[in-house]
Amino acid sequence: MRIAAPIEIGPLDADAQQAVRGLAAAAEAHDGVAPLSEQPLLNLGTDAEWITHVVAHTTAGSTIGYVQIDRSGETASAELVVHPEHRRNGRGRVLLRTAERDATLPSRSGEPGQHGKQLRVWAHGDLESARGFARASGLRAVRELLFLTRPTTPTTPTRPLAAETAAPGLPEAPAGYRLRTFRPGADDAAWLRVNARAFATHPEQGRMTLDDLRARQAEPWFDPEGFFLLVPDGADDADPVAFQWTKTEPGQPDDARDGEIYALGVDPEHQGKGLGRLLTDVGLAHLAQAGATRAVLYVEGDNSPALATYERAGFTRAAVHVQYARP
Numbered sequence: 001m002r003i004a005a006p007i008e009i010g011p012l013d014a015d016a017q018q019a020v021r022g023l024a025a026a027a028e029a030h031d032g033v034a035p036l037s038e039q040p041l042l043n044l045g046t047d048a049e050w051i052t053h054v055v056a057h058t059t060a061g062s063t064i065g066y067v068q069i070d071r072s073g074e075t076a077s078a079e080l081v082v083h084p085e086h087r088r089n090g091r092g093r094v095l096l097r098t099a100e101r102d103a104t105l106p107s108r109s110g111e112p113g114q115h116g117k118q119l120r121v122w123a124h125g126d127l128e129s130a131r132g133f134a135r136a137s138g139l140r141a142v143r144e145l146l147f148l149t150r151p152t153t154p155t156t157p158t159r160p161l162a163a164e165t166a167a168p169g170l171p172e173a174p175a176g177y178r179l180r181t182f183r184p185g186a187d188d189a190a191w192l193r194v195n196a197r198a199f200a201t202h203p204e205q206g207r208m209t210l211d212d213l214r215a216r217q218a219e220p221w222f223d224p225e226g227f228f229l230l231v232p233d234g235a236d237d238a239d240p241v242a243f244q245w246t247k248t249e250p251g252q253p254d255d256a257r258d259g260e261i262y263a264l265g266v267d268p269e270h271q272g273k274g275l276g277r278l279l280t281d282v283g284l285a286h287l288a289q290a291g292a293t294r295a296v297l298y299v300e301g302d303n304s305p306a307l308a309t310y311e312r313a314g315f316t317r318a319a320v321h322v323q324y325a326r327p
């Protein structure tokens with residue numbers, strides 16, 4: 001008889017969080033792609049009613065599997081990983097079943113954060129193991145997130161450079177607008193408003209809250225000098241009409257440094273005027289100045305306008321992340 005791995009459900013203390021980070025690192029070393037994305041990693045220490053942490057241990061107590069279920073959106077989103085040395089032993093199946101139960105249990109209030117939701121599971125990198133696992137579990141691909149990259153060098157500016165902006169050497173803002181960098185605190189509320197409008201149909205980005213923004217501001221990579229707002233000229237208290245937020249993780253080698261176009265949004269009332277293209281150039285110029293050798297970004301597979309903008313700017317597809325769900 002085989003004894004199922006012990007499963008624990010509940011908040012993670014500091015040691016348990018560290019063990020999950022270690023598990024994710026072992027999977028990344030083996031698979032070549034990180035199994036947990038930024039938000040679940042930020043959530044490891046979160047004990048909220050809309051998040052469930054499930055850990056699988058060996059009988060000796062080592063952490064060999066983890067799934068996090070986030071029920072804050074319209075559907076419940078899960079990220080799942082099993083240690084490479086403990087795969088094909090039914091752990092994935094048990095974690096998935098636990099996650100599905102957690103997500104789909106009938107909700108009493110129907111409020112966000114409650115249960116009664118369809119479960120969607122992310123497979124980062126669309127690995128063969130994830131495809132086989134999804135097939136065997138009766139899951140189908142329902143969403144694709146593309147990872148696009150392009151070299152930042154040589155840095156040939158395609159637009160006139162602004163003589164005087166908050167950040168010299170960046171492309172010039174069009175007439176009627178001014179480019180300036182983000183002021184943490186002072187710009188938080190206005191940025192959340194334009195972000196919600198720009199990403200109204202995006203399942204995660206458009207729901208970003210003040211707590212989410214503050215959590216990112218507390219990260220070691222956060223740099224307001226790489227976070228640009230396009231504001232109407234002469235109207236200092238007006239909301240920005242567009243933004244370009246870049247992210248460069250510290251500690252990367254000088255000769256292989258990724259800089260991310262982390263979030264680029266244009267208010268729907270100002271779309272169609274080339275501002276997306278302008279802000280892509282702003283991001284690329286800034287990342288090159290900041291020493292990135294490769295510019296990277298994530299974009300929804302069905303977002304044709306954004307894909308066209310990025311392809312025109314020289315980005316190509318480097319990886320795809322797939323979300324699976326039960327049909």
Ligand SMILES: CC(C)(COP(=O)(O)OP(=O)(O)OC[C@H]1O[C@@H](n2cnc3c(N)ncnc32)[C@H](O)[C@@H]1OP(=O)(O)O)[C@@H](O)C(=O)NCCC(=O)NCCS
Nearest residue numbers: 035081082087088089090091092093123129130132133136
């Ligand atoms: C996908 C993953 C979670 C599977 O974990 P696991 O513990 O190995 O899964 P299980 O042992 O429960 O496998 C259940 C079934 O899935 C299928 N499966 C799992 N891995 C597979 C693979 N590499 N190739 C083909 N089929 C596979 C098999 O049908 C398997 O049943 P079987 O072993 O009796 O044939 C694990 O490989 C992993 O952590 N991958 C990286 C992270 C990831 O991609 N997560 C997203 C999952 S959607």
